[in-house]
Amino acid sequence: MKAKKKEVCLLAASAMMGSAFNEEAFRYALEKNPDMIGCDSGTTDSGPYYLGAGKPRMNRKVVKRDLGLMISAGVERGIPVLVGSAGTAGADPNVDWMVGIVREIAKERGLHFRLGEIKTEITPEQLRGYIGAGRFHPLEGAPKFEEKDCGGLTRCTTMMGAEGFVKAMENGAQVVIAGRATDTSIYAAVPMMYGLDNGFAWHAGKVLECGTMSTVFEKYAGCMMAWVRDDSMSLEPAHPEMAASPVSIVSHTLYENADPFYMPEPGCMLITADSVYTAETDRRVRVTGTRLEKRPYSVKVEGVRFEGYRRAALAGVSDPLILKQFDAWLKTCVKTAQDKIRNGMGLSPGDYRMRYLVYGNPKDPNTERVGILFDIIAKNQQDADGIITNFWHTALHVPIHEWEGAQSQTAFPFSPPDLMTHDGGATYSFCLNHVIDLKDPTETCRFRYYDL
Amino acid sequence: MKRLYELSKLIRSKNAGPFMMSLDVLFGDRGTYEKVLATGALSAENIAKLYGVPPDRMHVHLLPLGNAVKFSFPRRHPSGDFLDDDLYGCQNHRPLMMLEIPVD
Numbered sequence: 001m002k003a004k005k006k007e008v009c010l011l012a013a014s015a016m017m018g019s020a021f022n023e024e025a026f027r028y029a030l031e032k033n034p035d036m037i038g039c040d041s042g043t044t045d046s047g048p049y050y051l052g053a054g055k056p057r058m059n060r061k062v063v064k065r066d067l068g069l070m071i072s073a074g075v076e077r078g079i080p081v082l083v084g085s086a087g088t089a090g091a092d093p094n095v096d097w098m099v100g101i102v103r104e105i106a107k108e109r110g111l112h113f114r115l116g117e118i119k120t121e122i123t124p125e126q127l128r129g130y131i132g133a134g135r136f137h138p139l140e141g142a143p144k145f146e147e148k149d150c151g152g153l154t155r156c157t158t159m160m161g162a163e164g165f166v167k168a169m170e171n172g173a174q175v176v177i178a179g180r181a182t183d184t185s186i187y188a189a190v191p192m193m194y195g196l197d198n199g200f201a202w203h204a205g206k207v208l209e210c211g212t213m214s215t216v217f218e219k220y221a222g223c224m225m226a227w228v229r230d231d232s233m234s235l236e237p238a239h240p241e242m243a244a245s246p247v248s249i250v251s252h253t254l255y256e257n258a259d260p261f262y263m264p265e266p267g268c269m270l271i272t273a274d275s276v277y278t279a280e281t282d283r284r285v286r287v288t289g290t291r292l293e294k295r296p297y298s299v300k301v302e303g304v305r306f307e308g309y310r311r312a313a314l315a316g317v318s319d320p321l322i323l324k325q326f327d328a329w330l331k332t333c334v335k336t337a338q339d340k341i342r343n344g345m346g347l348s349p350g351d352y353r354m355r356y357l358v359y360g361n362p363k364d365p366n367t368e369r370v371g372i373l374f375d376i377i378a379k380n381q382q383d384a385d386g387i388i389t390n391f392w393h394t395a396l397h398v399p400i401h402e403w404e405g406a407q408s409q410t411a412f413p414f415s416p417p418d419l420m421t422h423d424g425g426a427t428y429s430f431c432l433n434h435v436i437d438l439k440d441p442t443e444t445c446r447f448r449y450y451d452l
Numbered sequence: 453m454k455r456l457y458e459l460s461k462l463i464r465s466k467n468a469g470p471f472m473m474s475l476d477v478l479f480g481d482r483g484t485y486e487k488v489l490a491t492g493a494l495s496a497e498n499i500a501k502l503y504g505v506p507p508d509r510m511h512v513h514l515l516p517l518g519n520a521v522k523f524s525f526p527r528r529h530p531s532g533d534f535l536d537d538d539l540y541g542c543q544n545h546r547p548l549m550m551l552e553i554p555v556d
Contacts, residue, residue: 044470047532047539141471141526250518254476258468258524260513277517307534357537377534430470430530 004195007229009034010187010204011238013070014222015211017041017083018058021066021222022239025212029223029238030073036190037070040183040209041098042085044430045256048304049421052154052428054093060101067098068105071175075113081175082165082186089302090180091157092121098177099450106452116173118164119446120180121157124150126444127301127436135437139300140258142433154428156303161266162197163441165189173449180302183209184265191228199290200233202270206263207235207252214252216243236284243283250277267297267441297441303432308353308377310425311388313418315395315410317362318369321402322409326362329400330372337394345386352378352387369411381424388418454556456493457549459484465544468524470531473541475499475523475548485519493553499523502547523548 011034014021018041046057056063067083074081087094099117106113128150130136138145160178162185168176169189178186184205191201204226207214212224215237223238235244253260253272261273271291280286322329334356341347359371374391378384392412399407421427438444457463461480468474477494479485488494500510505525513522529536538544 045467045540247518251478254520254522256466258472260515260522353534429533433471
């Protein structure tokens, strides 16, 4: 803990690492002398794949550009640069990926600083320990998950709080690349270190983690600022052509959460039920009345399991004679394909998963083309290829009685007509929406430091 | 009778984590916010029925400072599950948009 500060200035470079924040806004932000530069780098919004595969969603070039600007400014000014939820999922390989980029930046730009790496992934065995000790609890909407399910986990990570960042900074890290962390904790950490562990620090984090999405009109993306004090905070976008208003800030507290007034964070509850938002200037908002209640320390765990290999095919149908009997025709396609797969590949519908999604309304006479997405998951890639080919190729030639002779009735936009998603179609599902109780806020974190 | 979207500044849906869905309705002014709420059309029971979830799983939060209402409820399928068809949960606001509100 450092000597207490009356006011701490926080800069969120953007809502998501790798989104190419506006550089002009960043220059304006630096003129305000922020005490830290932060950026969130993760989300579960793009689904379970990134945790399962341990791969990032964002482009390496753009991440390097964003990180390069942040690190250069941070090192030059001697202020911390904090990144949470590295590489989308914040699991170990995602952290390694981002640490590699930081090393490359340091080398190329001739920068010297201490890099702190925090890993938050835990093994299924570790999770089993928490479950066995009764330190594992479901959140609303959580799927059933028991000790015996741990073996089926592909990967699992805890979502750390601000203490991990504080510990790394206290150990001299100027740049911190953290595994999965709550978005808010990135911004609550520096105030916490300066004795401002209060509702305003966390409330500021809640707004900052979405960058400039809380502004009246997001003319340029990136660079939102907050000033946190004992009794209030102020918020303002860095770019002078942009503004925050009480309504824009209040409205943003709704975004992407289940409850806009009570927001659980590791070890505390952020309470905005009595927050008051006033316009300080025509582009700056002051917030008072926010509270923070300390709670027993628990962190969220995120985990995924492997489901199989996915293939999909998109088929367009335009013939009005088919469209008027579309449902029956599609059922025949599916049934015929399933029979072929059974007879040819020896696989019954229970051996794979299949669904179709129909885009466009076949019943509307103005519809010129309806899209069918065939989507399957199989146990191995060879089966997946065979199954999807059977579906689209069957759909191509299923005849209707209104015509006589051979018919080809599905338009495919490319060759081959089927697609696989990344990594041979490896598909995962989220299987945890739980918290675990911790005795020490950083007991699931692994720290490592590099003097670059 | 008006559709809810005709009375709102913004209606949106989005994941609140992979297992919960949230719906936000932002009204432009306090008058409209109060007028619409007074009809009772945005009750937990009504919206639960609209989205086919049990009423006790539909949470309603009123945000008068922002002239806004938020609904949250468990997703039918978690985000990115095999049967999910909307990863970000961001195209689930249509039923709410089209909801008929008994106002002039």
